[in-house]
Amino acid sequence: EAQVTQNPRYLITVTGKKLTVTCSQNMNHEYMSWYRQDPGLGLRQIYYSMNVEVTDKGDVPEGYKVSRKEKRNFPLILESPSPNQTSLYFCASSLSYRSIAAGELFFGEGSRLTVL
Amino acid sequence: DQQVKQNSPSLSVQEGRISILNCDYTNSMFDYFLWYKKYPAEGPTFLISISSIKDKNEDGRFTVFLNKSAKHLSLHIVPSQPGDSAVYFCAASVVMNYGGSQGNLIFGKGTKLSVKP
Numbered sequence: 475e476a477q478v479t480q481n482p483r484y485l486i487t488v489t490g491k492k493l494t495v496t497c498s499q500n501m502n503h504e505y506m507s508w509y510r511q512d513p514g515l516g517l518r519q520i521y522y523s524m525n526v527e528v529t530d531k532g533d534v535p536e537g538y539k540v541s542r543k544e545k546r547n548f549p550l551i552l553e554s555p556s557p558n559q560t561s562l563y564f565c566a567s568s569l570s571y572r573s574i575a576a577g578e579l580f581f582g583e584g585s586r587l588t589v590l
Numbered sequence: 591d592q593q594v595k596q597n598s599p600s601l602s603v604q605e606g607r608i609s610i611l612n613c614d615y616t617n618s619m620f621d622y623f624l625w626y627k628k629y630p631a632e633g634p635t636f637l638i639s640i641s642s643i644k645d646k647n648e649d650g651r652f653t654v655f656l657n658k659s660a661k662h663l664s665l666h667i668v669p670s671q672p673g674d675s676a677v678y679f680c681a682a683s684v685v686m687n688y689g690g691s692q693g694n695l696i697f698g699k700g701t702k703l704s705v706k707p
Contacts, residue, residue: 478633516596516699517634517679533693536664564633574695575622575641575683581633 476501478582480565487555488586494574495550497565497586500577503580505568506548507532508540510561511584517564524571555589592683593617596698611701612682613672614674616661618678620682624695627656628677637678638665671706677702 478499480579487493499506507522509532519532522544537559548567552559566581568574595614599640603609612621621642626634640647640654648655653666667674680698 482640509697514599514699517681517697519694519696522694533696555659566633571694575624575639577639579636579695581635583631585634 475526476580478565478567478580480582480585482562483583483584484586486590488590489556493552493555493587495552495563495565497548497550497582498546498581499548499565499567500546501569501580502568503550503567504545504570504573505579507566507579508538508543508548508550509581510534511564511567512561517545518549520550521564548570552587555587557589560587560589592698593620594680594696596680596701598701599688599699600702600704602617603670603703605672605705605707606669607672609665609687609703609705611667611680611703613663613698614661614666615663615680615682617682617696618661619684620696622683623654623656623663624681624683625652626679626680626697629702630696635680651689667703670703672705672707675703677707 481496504525508520509517511517518534521540523529563585568579591595594664600695618693624639626636628634638649656663679700
């Protein structure tokens with residue numbers, strides 16, 4: 475089954491404790507992206523990757539890092555989490571950035587992160 | 591500055607009636623507009639899209655209308671069903687060149703639709 479898988483789905487952590495949210499897709503997609511969803515703010519892009527070893531900042535990259543060492547994985551790293559990073563995070567992938575406009579951006583089920 | 595705006599946080603409609611969700615945008619370079627639907631505890635899923643060269647696109651009960659001069663689009667759901675109750679996100683894309691944020695989606699804040707039986 476074609477899917478985007480995120481882990482963990484739920485996490486409660488404390489300020490400053492490094493964490494990684496993993497994202498994996500099995501569709502051989504070139505494009506991958508991370509979004510966060512916050513009440514009243516909708517979905518905002520954190521980072522995206524056009525292909526292996528190619529990443530770029532989205533609209534809200536502060537406090538986050540990503541890597542794209544292989545095509546299927548795109549982990550989101552919070553080196554020193556803070557309470558304002560409490561949010562619902564979504565990973566998404568697409569065959570290529572050109573496929574996005576056709577609606578072919580597929581989202582994972584989300585990871586709810588709470589930073590105390 | 592918000593480039594894609596959904597000014598109604600919520601909408602309540604009776605089953606069988608029409609639901610109209612609105613979206614405004616500011617960037618005239620957007621060339622595709624999309625609607626995504628999101629249920630609780632799930633990721634957003636694509637619903638329908640429209641190219642900027644069209645003014646209407648229809649898919650079953652869902653129709654999206656685009657008014658470029660007003661920089662406004664709307665999603666019509668007819669007839670509305672209880673299963674349509676979800677958060678609907680309007681999104682816009684510029685697919686022109688590689689680099690920068692080209693090809694990425696910019697989302698509105700979402701409108702929560704409740705369809706009552």
